[in-house]
Amino acid sequence: MRVTLSLFLAAGLAAIAQPTLAETLSFTLDNQTPNMIVQFHATPADGGTRTELLKKKGLYGGQSRKLTIADGSDACVYKIRAVFEDDSFYDVRDEIDFCENDTYTLAD
Known part of the structure; x- marks a missing residue:
């Protein structure tokens, strides 16, 4: 019994020590507004840290760019x-599944 319990505990500790595999998601942001987007933030829907994806590189209206989360x-x-050059912003009401969508279009 003692050996079985020790093996069970060792297996459990090994599972805890394994790193969690993180997703790297890529998609194309298509800006179909007349305004330049200066920041584009993504926050996991279930909570977490907000990430700025444009990295201080604006995206002009009518252009698109591949972004990575x-x-x-x-x-x-x-x-x-999305934050625009005039400091106005647009919060997308729907949550976006980037595992299922490889393009997101922002339009007027």
Whole structure:
């Protein structure tokens, strides 16, 4: 019994020591507004740290760019916010599943 319990505990500790595999999600942001987006934030829908994805590189209206979410999370579903050059912002009401969608279009 003692050997079995020791093996069970060792297996449990090994499972805890394994790193959690984080998702790296890539998608194309398509800006179909007339305004430049200066920040694009993504926050896991179930809570977590907000990540700014444009990295101080604006995205002009009519352009698109591939972005990557590498926030250390295993989340697929995110809440997003676009901030425009005039400091106005747009919070997307629906949560976006970036595991299922490889393009997100922001339009007027």
